[in-house]
Amino acid sequence: MLRMDLKGEDLPKYWYNIVSDLPDLPPPIHPATKEPLGPNDFYPLFPKECVNQEFSKERYVAIPEELREFYLRIGRPTPLYRAKRLEEYLGTPAKIYYKREDVSPTGSHKLNTALAQAFYAAKEGLEYLTTETGAGQWGSALSYATMMMGIRALVFMVRISYLQKPYRKLVMRLYGAEVVPSPSDRTEVGRKYLERDPEHPGSLGIAISEAIEAAMKDDKAKYSLGSVLNHVLLHQTIIGLEAKKQFEALGEKPDILIGCVGGGSNFAGFTFPFLEEVLKEKGSYDVVAVEPSAVPSLTDGEYRYDFGDTAGITPLLMMYTLGHDFVPPPIHAGGLRYHGAAPTVSLLKKKGIIRSVKYPQEDVFEAGRIFARTEGIIPAPETNHAIKAAIDEALKAKKDGERKIIAFNFSGHGLLDLKGYEDVLKI
Amino acid sequence: MLRMDLKGEDLPKYWYNIVSDLPDLPPPIHPATKEPLGPNDFYPLFPKECVNQEFSKERYVAIPEELREFYLRIGRPTPLYRAKRLEEYLGTPAKIYYKREDVSPTGSHKLNTALAQAFYAAKEGLEYLTTETGAGQWGSALSYATMMMGIRALVFMVRISYLQKPYRKLVMRLYGAEVVPSPSDRTEVGRKYLERDPEHPGSLGIAISEAIEAAMKDDKAKYSLGSVLNHVLLHQTIIGLEAKKQFEALGEKPDILIGCVGGGSNFAGFTFPFLEEVLKEKGSYDVVAVEPSAVPSLTDGEYRYDFGDTAGITPLLMMYTLGHDFVPPPIHAGGLRYHGAAPTVSLLKKKGIIRSVKYPQEDVFEAGRIFARTEGIIPAPETNHAIKAAIDEALKAKKDGERKIIAFNFSGHGLLDLKGYEDVLKI
Numbered sequence: 001m002l003r004m005d006l007k008g009e010d011l012p013k014y015w016y017n018i019v020s021d022l023p024d025l026p027p028p029i030h031p032a033t034k035e036p037l038g039p040n041d042f043y044p045l046f047p048k049e050c051v052n053q054e055f056s057k058e059r060y061v062a063i064p065e066e067l068r069e070f071y072l073r074i075g076r077p078t079p080l081y082r083a084k085r086l087e088e089y090l091g092t093p094a095k096i097y098y099k100r101e102d103v104s105p106t107g108s109h110k111l112n113t114a115l116a117q118a119f120y121a122a123k124e125g126l127e128y129l130t131t132e133t134g135a136g137q138w139g140s141a142l143s144y145a146t147m148m149m150g151i152r153a154l155v156f157m158v159r160i161s162y163l164q165k166p167y168r169k170l171v172m173r174l175y176g177a178e179v180v181p182s183p184s185d186r187t188e189v190g191r192k193y194l195e196r197d198p199e200h201p202g203s204l205g206i207a208i209s210e211a212i213e214a215a216m217k218d219d220k221a222k223y224s225l226g227s228v229l230n231h232v233l234l235h236q237t238i239i240g241l242e243a244k245k246q247f248e249a250l251g252e253k254p255d256i257l258i259g260c261v262g263g264g265s266n267f268a269g270f271t272f273p274f275l276e277e278v279l280k281e282k283g284s285y286d287v288v289a290v291e292p293s294a295v296p297s298l299t300d301g302e303y304r305y306d307f308g309d310t311a312g313i314t315p316l317l318m319m320y321t322l323g324h325d326f327v328p329p330p331i332h333a334g335g336l337r338y339h340g341a342a343p344t345v346s347l348l349k350k351k352g353i354i355r356s357v358k359y360p361q362e363d364v365f366e367a368g369r370i371f372a373r374t375e376g377i378i379p380a381p382e383t384n385h386a387i388k389a390a391i392d393e394a395l396k397a398k399k400d401g402e403r404k405i406i407a408f409n410f411s412g413h414g415l416l417d418l419k420g421y422e423d424v425l426k427i
Numbered sequence: 428m429l430r431m432d433l434k435g436e437d438l439p440k441y442w443y444n445i446v447s448d449l450p451d452l453p454p455p456i457h458p459a460t461k462e463p464l465g466p467n468d469f470y471p472l473f474p475k476e477c478v479n480q481e482f483s484k485e486r487y488v489a490i491p492e493e494l495r496e497f498y499l500r501i502g503r504p505t506p507l508y509r510a511k512r513l514e515e516y517l518g519t520p521a522k523i524y525y526k527r528e529d530v531s532p533t534g535s536h537k538l539n540t541a542l543a544q545a546f547y548a549a550k551e552g553l554e555y556l557t558t559e560t561g562a563g564q565w566g567s568a569l570s571y572a573t574m575m576m577g578i579r580a581l582v583f584m585v586r587i588s589y590l591q592k593p594y595r596k597l598v599m600r601l602y603g604a605e606v607v608p609s610p611s612d613r614t615e616v617g618r619k620y621l622e623r624d625p626e627h628p629g630s631l632g633i634a635i636s637e638a639i640e641a642a643m644k645d646d647k648a649k650y651s652l653g654s655v656l657n658h659v660l661l662h663q664t665i666i667g668l669e670a671k672k673q674f675e676a677l678g679e680k681p682d683i684l685i686g687c688v689g690g691g692s693n694f695a696g697f698t699f700p701f702l703e704e705v706l707k708e709k710g711s712y713d714v715v716a717v718e719p720s721a722v723p724s725l726t727d728g729e730y731r732y733d734f735g736d737t738a739g740i741t742p743l744l745m746m747y748t749l750g751h752d753f754v755p756p757p758i759h760a761g762g763l764r765y766h767g768a769a770p771t772v773s774l775l776k777k778k779g780i781i782r783s784v785k786y787p788q789e790d791v792f793e794a795g796r797i798f799a800r801t802e803g804i805i806p807a808p809e810t811n812h813a814i815k816a817a818i819d820e821a822l823k824a825k826k827d828g829e830r831k832i833i834a835f836n837f838s839g840h841g842l843l844d845l846k847g848y849e850d851v852l853k854i
Binding site: 002003005007008069072073074075103105107144147148166167170171173174175176369372373376377378415416418419421422425427 | 429430432434435496499500501502530532534571574575593594597598600601602603796799800803804805842843845846848849852854
């Protein structure tokens with residue numbers, strides 16, 4: 001078995017809501033009053049159905065039929081591959097599998113939630129969604145999704161990325177999104193920063209503030225986030241739900257599950273459906289969250305309430321954090337440059353249900369090169385983190401002579417990140 | 428039906444060799460003697476099995492079992508999509524289908540022959556293949572294929588592209604290929620040009636000459652070509668063979684078949700298996716080859732013997748040509764900048780079995796934008812030519828009130844060609 005496909009009719013009909021199995025998940029709280037926040041506090045900001053899902057205790061949330069059509073269109077169910085050539089290269093007795101989230105039109109898992117959010121926004125009658133983007137992976141996904149749902153996207157893109165990484169900006173514009181470099185003159189926050197420095201390079205924190213402000217002051221718009229929140233991770237569980245079916249069809253059960261973590265959305269999407277068994281004490285998995293050494297929130301952060309954004313304008317979330325004022329070094333894995341980790345992922349780490357590891361940039365790019373040279377697909381810098389951990393587990397299995405089954409989420413391809421390979425590997 | 432998948436076991440077991448149904452195909456001839464050339468003339472240059480296929484009269488050529496595994500790996504059978512959103516946008520009664528050759532790791536159909544050629548080269552015991560590449564699409568495919576087969580690639584890349592289009596160069600290097608800017612000091616031809624001008628921008632013609640020279644002077648190497656020749660087009664017929672099965676499964680029969688033409692490989696791959704019916708007078712299709720207005724070899728060229736390369740060192744091929752010394756304008760569709768067209772494709776045009784159209788660059792990029800905004804996939808500049816023709820046929824069907832079934836080959840994605848969109852569409 002090189003590749004395990006599912007049929008279109010095997011596309012999951014429900015997302016798995018891990019919150020239903022985490023009754024002790026600390027709620028978001030108000031920064032001033034410290035009171036728990038509820039749906040009413042979020043309705044002005046996010047599409048209504050997303051807020052309902054954010055607070056839902058339902059275990060299985062139905063995926064609307066029309067949305068499933070869009071999932072089919074982007075290549076879902078995505079194939080599960082066996083990394084036979086990588087195994088042979090490593091000389092390991094372990095089996096390595098990877099779930100290919102790179103096959104979507106924007107090249108990553110991000111569309112799984114972008115489509116859902118844009119779907120609910122369009123249904124609610126909104127005209128557009130605002131969001132922020134760093135390198136542009138999330139912005140591309142939301143631009144695609146809003147276009148498909150017949151609404152628009154207003155994307156605040158960190159100015160330095162806007163100038164230095166023009167390709168994803170072009171993807172967004174080709175999809176009809178309005179992309180503005182942040183800080184911009186479109187918001188009060190943006191104007192404040194521009195007054196101080198007309199060439200301000202921007203930051204994800206400022207871009208979030210601008211996107212929220214822009215959404216709040218227009219009735220026709222709401223705001224969209226690409227990770228961290230419960231409803232975002234919920235939408236991503238389609239990855240793991242498919243993977244479970246694929247392993248069942250193979251008659252195999254993974255021992256080790258691996259994903260890279262920035263905010264936590266691809267990691268959660270891949271692992272939560274397996275963790276359902278663990279939380280119900282019906283199964284056990286070694287679940288590994290992989291972080292960059294430069295931004296090791298789960299590995300070296302504190303578990304406490306902190307702001308979700310850098311500027312400190314969001315509610316407080318209970319999570320592992322390096323501090324909301326932590327400035328992540330400019331590593332190429334832009335999607336992992338987040339100071340915290342999703343509250344659900346953080347709680348699972350706190351409980352010891354998952355563990356985390358961290359790797360320096362050079363090591364993960366070298367893992368990416370090995371993967372490209374064996375399996376033939378060029379991974380995104382973020383994905384290289386998961387690959388590095390999978391390789392290390394496979395080598396451990398070799399040392400121990402154990403026939404482990406390792407599975408990781410191949411979250412995206414690196415075709416628009418080739419500069420990173422050039423810089424780090426000097427190719 | 429949005430997407431028609433085939434199962435892995437439906438992957439074709441044979442390629443279709445149209446030469447068997449074209450008994451009057453003029454042979455390649457020697458430039459000086461004008462004598463027809465045979466296999467012995469080509470064995471020193473190309474892998475032996477490729478030469479045998481070049482001259483084969485067998486109708487169905489078996490695809491080796493091991494090679495089929497590699498086809499599975501790259502995403503074959505590729506899906507057939509219905510362009511429902513494009514149809515709705517155009518308000519046409521026509522149905523539009525497209526075959527997705529963009530899903531492979533290097534993003535185009537080129538792997539179909541690259542894998543076959545590298546497979547035969549490795550079997551023959553060769554250590555590496557040499558080739559030339561312009562923008563790098565073909566070079567990327569051969570780099571992937573040689574890596575997968577455990578041999579190497581030496582790619583002569585036109586210097587101006589090497590300098591201005593670094594991304595595909597990085598793809599090739601990541602896959603372990605040796606990429607040298609051409610003209611180079613590796614060959615006599617190259618050194619001659621470098622002596623004249625150390626900053627020589629290069630051309631595809633010079634790069635071909637260098638790749639051939641490098642292959643000829645090393646027993647461990649042979650040369651590989653990405654289009655034009657019979658065996659190359661043969662390997663590509665897997666596209667159309669799959670598409671035929673998909674239309675059969677749908678219970679539909681296309682009226683119009685469309686592909687873009689540079690050398691002719693993706694066009695041939697998609698249409699030849701359908702043309703088998705035409706040549707046997709068992710069916711009829713309106714088959715459209717789409718060219719850039721800037722390089723209209725089939726549309727405005729002469730049908731005569733001409734050199735296959737620019738420098739005039741190859742055998743003479745009977746084909747529609749603009750003259751081997753024609754300098755194609757620097758349009759973004761680098762894959763269509765070829766002065767001639769494959770002898771088989773040319774003969775079919777001469778016989779009136781296929782027809783050709785040409786479009787200016789602005790129109791095809793606008794078609795690409797429409798496609799991206801409706802179907803959500805960003806096409807390669809080459810592919811935009813096929814899309815433009817499909818749109819025009821759909822609009823004609825609308826005017827005539829005809830429920831035509833239109834099918835085109837979506838030969839590749841444009842993620843590494845976004846600069847072209849920026850330049851032409853001013854996005």
